[in-house]
Amino acid sequence: MEVSRASACASVLALGLLYVASASAAEVPPAEAFGAIPVISAVELSPNGKILAWAETTAQGAVAITFDLDAHARKRAFPINKDVIIRSMSWADDETLLITVSGYATYGQVQGKYHYNVSRTYSADLNTGKIQMLLMRGGARAYVTGSTLLAWRTPQPKKVIMSSLDFSEVHMREQTGSHIDVGRKDDGWVRQVFEVDTRSGEGTVIATGSAYTDEWVVDKTGKPIVRSEWNPQQEMFAILVRNGLGWKEILREEHVGTRDLFGLTSDETGLIVSARSAAGRRSLWLLPLDGSPGRALLEDETRDISNVSYDRITHAPVSASIGSEVHWLDKESEERFGKVARAFKGKRVTVYGRSEDGKRILAEVDTPSTPPIYYFVDFAKGTADTVGEAYPRLIDAKLGEVREIKYKARDGVTVPAYLTLPPDSNGKNLPLVVLPHGGPEAHDPNEFDWWAQFLAVRGYAVLQPQFRGSTGLGEAWRLAGYRQWGLLMQDDVTDGVTAMIEQGVADAKRVGIVGASYGGYAALAGAAFTPDLYRCAVSVNGVSNLPRMLGYYREHTGTESNATEYWRDHIGPSSDPQVIAKSPMRSAATFRAPVLLMHAVNDTVVPDDQSKGMARELEKEHKAVTFVSLAGEDHWLSQSATRVQMLKELEKFLSANLRADH
DSSP, X not given: OOOBOTTOSSHHHHTTOOOXXXXXXXXXXXXXXXXSOOSEEEEEEXXXXXXXXXXXXXXXXXXXXXXXXXTTEEEEEEEOOTTEEEEEEEEEETTEEEEEEEEEEEESSSTTSEEEEEEEEEXXXXXXXXXXXXXXXXXXXXXXXXXXXXXXSOSSTXXXXXXXXXXXXXXXXXXXXXXXXXXXXXXXXXXXEEEEETTTOOEEEEEEOOTXXXXXXXXXXXXXXXXXXXXXXXXXXXXXXXXXTEEEEEEEEESSOOOOEEEEOTTSXXXXXXXXXXXXXXXXXXXXXXXXXXXXXXXXXXXXXXXXXXXXXXXXXXXXXXXXXXXXXXXXXXXXXXXXXXXXXXXXXXXXXXXXXXXXXXXXXXXXXXXXXXXXXXXXXXXXXXXXXXXXXXXXXXXXXXXXXXXXXXXXXXXXXXXXXXXXXXXXXXXXXXXXXXSSSOOOOSSOOHHHHHHHTTTOEEEXXXXXXXSSSOHHHHHTTTTOTTTHHHHHHHHHHHHHHHTTSEEEEEEEEEEETHHHHHHHHXXXXXXXXXXXXXEESOOOOHHHHHHHHHHHHOTXXXXXXXXXXXXXXXXXXXXXXTOGGGGGGGOOSOXXXXXXXXXXXSOTXXXXXXXXXXXXXXXXXXXXXXXXXXXXXXXXXHHHHHHHHXXXXXXXXXXXXX
């Protein structure tokens, strides 16, 4: 059955959402149109298909909204503390909404000494309006930064299944602090599974792991039946299956790293896990629970599997992506997707929510050049009604064209990238902004990017290189970034700029580099180590001093933590002369281009002294530098006001240094 779009034109008003006039095609949309946090997000459909829920951004903070589809009216609103951000929502049952939030917290004997981003899950009762924190409000778990919701819809009324680190009293407790990750030694913290009452928030332990338990998987009833173990000291990974009262090992691997557990097959006879193909690509495997040999479910010779999606009712994995292509693991889910996708040809369609009977679903539709729109699809009526637009002021705006390109690095290796061109541009002799992604173990997805589009509509070509060290292109590509900060990873970025100049896309006299997090490091490294290439550099929440960054993780998470070990492996030892030399803060004298530094005050990933220290060193060398503090903001720029502030500062700085035509 085809889904009609005839009723999709005015449904924003029908659902009672705030309507904001869009910019005309002839106008350049303001910073607020791109930087404002999406008006609605985390849209979810109740199991009976009658209630919608979404997170709505207001001047007072985030609010969880529920809407009665049959009555065409809002049912109840749940205001959330203005100091936290709604990250996701789900339904436990038709009367209970689960809301996961994150916020800034401090721990330690000295107030304010240790800063962390903490996540918590709350239940919201539609009948009473009561909001209740689940599991994490007291005892040792109050010092843990987050928990995992393993099963949000179970056969037991008002019960969900969660896992969290907890302190075992059989071990000596050395100190009270926030626990970020499993330690590299047995320190008393173990990962346990709890059955949690959504009305009281209290949890009962139903399974206990070891000091090395990494992940849990539960069946349809919420019973824990699979767990993984990772011993980093021995580099040993294992998967165990419940066998009566004990556990049976069905997989053991040494010196190859960990696997992700994506969940059980629909018949619960097998486990879907990540694996590495013979070509070194991340793939999906089916591992039978009876211990028989596993087999590949989905793999590609050149690209990694990513974005595994789950059924909102059964929790089973139903699809995985290879680049922008979706591959299905579940036939019913594929059929629902096909019906919707035919109505939105040429667009990226994500079908992610549904009613229990499958007759009503939710879909998100976008392209790299058009922002997301959420649709409520009723198969019985054959309609697709707009729930809302993530960026309503951009609906009619003419945005940049996004191209997938490749260029040759200096060693002959082909590097993929995205190139966004200004609207109606001929793609020649343009001011260029290089926008390397964060991570660095991450990648730019081929979807709407508010930051790149903000720059493109202001006349800049935007290059986003997927340099070595990025994910999505195989294990060898990812590992090639290890201990290559300021070296190979940076060379790939530099070679992308050279390619754009040689192809005539970029004006060599008008090239700037901009980035956040690792991308901020790349921007500073570009200005420090290739000073003749860039006219200006912008770092947002970026790293400038590598030894100091390593020291921050040692102090913050412990000398033996997985986080400390990971960054030591990836960056290199803090005493390594190369690590010291590739710290832009140590090379302030080599800078020639003006630098703009912006940093969130509440950044718990990269502390703001990384930018403050960089500013001080540049000032000592009498270099042109501007430092902007983003008050109340976190590492991910989660607030509209500071996102907009960042974009306005960026626009002013780039205009002054690259002189783009508007």
